[in-house]
Amino acid sequence: MNGFRADREGKPPHRRGLLAGALSLGGFVLSGCDRVSNEPQARSILDAANVLTYRVQRFLLGAHRLAPEFAEADISSEFRANGSTDPQDDEYLDLADKDFADWRLKVDGLVEHELSLSLADLRALPSRTQITRHDCVEGWSCIGKWTGVPLAEILSRAGVKPQARYVVFHCADTLDDGSLSEDPEKIRYYESIDLDDADHPQTILAYDMNGKKLDIAHGAPLRLRLERQLGYKMAKYVMRVELVRSYAGLHGGKGGYWEDRGYEWYAGI
Ligand SMILES: Nc1nc2c(c(=O)[nH]1)N[C@H]1C(S)=C(S)[C@@H](COP(=O)(O)O)O[C@H]1N2
Numbered sequence: 272m273n274g275f276r277a278d279r280e281g282k283p284p285h286r287r288g289l290l291a292g293a294l295s296l297g298g299f300v301l302s303g304c305d306r307v308s309n310e311p312q313a314r315s316i317l318d319a320a321n322v323l324t325y326r327v328q329r330f331l332l333g334a335h336r337l338a339p340e341f342a343e344a345d346i347s348s349e350f351r352a353n354g355s356t357d358p359q360d361d362e363y364l365d366l367a368d369k370d371f372a373d374w375r376l377k378v379d380g381l382v383e384h385e386l387s388l389s390l391a392d393l394r395a396l397p398s399r400t401q402i403t404r405h406d407c408v409e410g411w412s413c414i415g416k417w418t419g420v421p422l423a424e425i426l427s428r429a430g431v432k433p434q435a436r437y438v439v440f441h442c443a444d445t446l447d448d449g450s451l452s453e454d455p456e457k458i459r460y461y462e463s464i465d466l467d468d469a470d471h472p473q474t475i476l477a478y479d480m481n482g483k484k485l486d487i488a489h490g491a492p493l494r495l496r497l498e499r500q501l502g503y504k505m506a507k508y509v510m511r512v513e514l515v516r517s518y519a520g521l522h523g524g525k526g527g528y529w530e531d532r533g534y535e536w537y538a539g540i
């Protein structure tokens with residue numbers, strides 16, 4: 272097990288046997304991108320997430336509970352792209368022009384060793400593939416297959432300092448700040464998760480989607496998959512992973528682009 276923190280008890284990452292029940296999902300069949308809000312079962316899961324606090328949810332469900340995984344046949348024929356789908360930032364366009372050969376993932380902040388990793392470096396690390404359902408807060412869902420490096424593999428190589436509590440993802444895409452002010456602030460997408468989620472076996476930085484190189488619409492060259500939370504947590508176009516003690520100093524202080532605009536920081540499903 273990855274276990275970048277000495278105090279964590281490792282559990283085998285592939286507990287597929289335990290998933291059998293979850294996989295059948297009682298006739299919950301999705302084709303394409305169904306509106307999850309129309310499914311009473313899914314709706315109640317989303318509602319429950321709003322009611323239960325982060326701590327209660329963690330206590331009831333366990334820090335290592337796996338999100339359901341699906342079969343190849345369940346993969347949505349079209350996976351909707353949402354939020355930024357074609358960043359126009361100069362820096363990003365230059366990287367994309369060269370097929371991300373010059374792109375590097377920076378890992379810094381409260382770490383023992385800062386890292387700068389190319390896509391080849393990431394592909395040389397242990398990988399995980401998972402077929403999962405993506406639920407957007409707007410009420411649609413798609414099933415896709417993701418391959419990438421478990422975040423824990425990267426963090427164990429960087430060495431997480433004991434003061435660190437959160438992982439911040441800094442992205443390449445600029446959005447306006449969504450305010451109604453005359454001169455809206457331009458801001459790059461950002462997100463954060465805690466170290467329990469960072470250490471979860473399904474938390475991966477994905478470079479492949481449905482068996483192909485991740486495309487620009489879905490976050491090339493690297494995007495977070497965080498399967499137990501809603502879509503907005505899963506930062507696309509990740510450029511930098513920063514270990515911090517607190518996210519209070521990050522933009523609006525709520526831990527993410529959408530959190531600073533009113534959404535929950537812990538978007539459990
Ligand atoms: N960098 C970045 N990451 C992002 C977003 C974004 O606008 N920029 N949108 C989020 C939202 S709301 C969702 S639902 C998913 C969409 O992922 P997809 O385009 O692969 O469907 O990405 C999330 N991550």
Ligand SMILES: [Mo]
Nearest residue numbers: 407408502503
């Ligand atoms: Mo979303």
